[in-house]
Amino acid sequence: MQKNESTRPLILVTNDDGVAARGIRCLAEIASRFGDVIVAAPASAQSGKSSALTVGDPLYVKPQPDWGDHIKVYAISGTPVDCVKLALHAITPDRRPDLLLSGINHGSNAAVNNIYSGTMGAVMEGCLVGIPSVGFSLLSHSPEASFDHCDKQIETVVDTVLTRGLPADVCLNVNFPAVDRLEGLKVVRAARGYWSEEFAEYTSPWGTPFYWLTGKFHNLEPDNPDTDEYWLARGWGSVVPIRPDQTAHDAIEVTKEALSL
């Protein structure tokens, strides 16, 4: 569907909160300062979808009204990963995007949340097919959240990645605190932590129990300045380089030995 070539970079923008969320509109607007933007986002909210694929249902691409001269918009019926795959297949089959951006997510994707994040699922999908890819998230679930304090730092990241690319097979997970003024950015690793008290419990009118996911995040290393959560708690944005391949190379020899192989 993308017919006109352009000397401006082509930037694919997606998210997991859906095409109607404020965060993706803000991200697409920032991206349009640097290039021609294709928004290919889920038609409905897809939070917590990780790298899930739709394997048992057909998918649809619905063109939406433009968001400006440089922003074409499409709503897709599937997950964030479906959006990336289908955008490359059906929306811009003849021109590979120069950059993939996902977000701005309404809610944290720091620490262990990376693994559950649909925002980051889309980013890893871009990375897997060789597109420099960055996810942005704000530590506020409010649909009315302000992204103004992130604008300049998002510009810096977009400009840098467009100009210099990223290391092979690496993408970025960028999180921002919900503050009035951002201190700056720190490149760090994901903090170790875990969720507890993960379900609210209810009883149906028939007397059977049912459950709804909730929970509290516990940071296992709150005083460690090598971690994303440390800086987010202190008013800084965090940048974590992410490698989709999860092979634990350092565990291969010990596993061989344990299995007597």
Add this chain to the structure above:
Amino acid sequence: MQKNESTRPLILVTNDDGVAARGIRCLAEIASRFGDVIVAAPASAQSGKSSALTVGDPLYVKPQPDWGDHIKVYAISGTPVDCVKLALHAITPDRRPDLLLSGINHGSNAAVNNIYSGTMGAVMEGCLVGIPSVGFSLLSHSPEASFDHCDKQIETVVDTVLTRGLPADVCLNVNFPAVDRLEGLKVVRAARGYWSEEFAEYTSPWGTPFYWLTGKFHNLEPDNPDTDEYWLARGWGSVVPIRPDQTAHDAIEVTKEALSL
């Protein structure tokens, strides 16, 4: 719901093909040779669900008939990760399982497929909460597939992991070829590769296009004996140690430098 303590190990078994699949029945039977088994599996097929969570709907746990003296069975309305979380919260809240097994999946989770796999989503969830966790998959999508040739090697892995545990924050992704006789197991890394021709295209009765996920996997290093795909193609099972944390530690310094931080 688990009331009686036991000196036998407690083994949690799940999958992504759903509680009715042949593969999980086979895995639960093998596990029951070593301990008391709780099967907590999706009520319906959840293939390709990765580490997806159900955030916008309630979840249900439905007790099923036992599969034998040592196998209690529950069907859960959500994803594989939901099954693990809810099993720990509602089925066995007072006793942490000694081992989590997922599968046997009907279909490959080798190479890049790890990232999309609901089977491995459940395994990584177990790993994240400190339970030694292993996923098993067979390179056949047939619902009638035979798992007989995998039996002894699954026993070996289960016995080893129960006895020795696994390295901290590491779980295992085990794949088997669909062959008559298995050559043995190899501990290796995930092969580099990608999917192409990812969608079948159709036209609705109203003239609008729609798409269904399909695709061909391309192995970028078919001659590399360090990789899972190499050995799977030669009749061996593959064991890949997996670390859920995707921080690319080796990319932190170069990212700092690129962002002038």
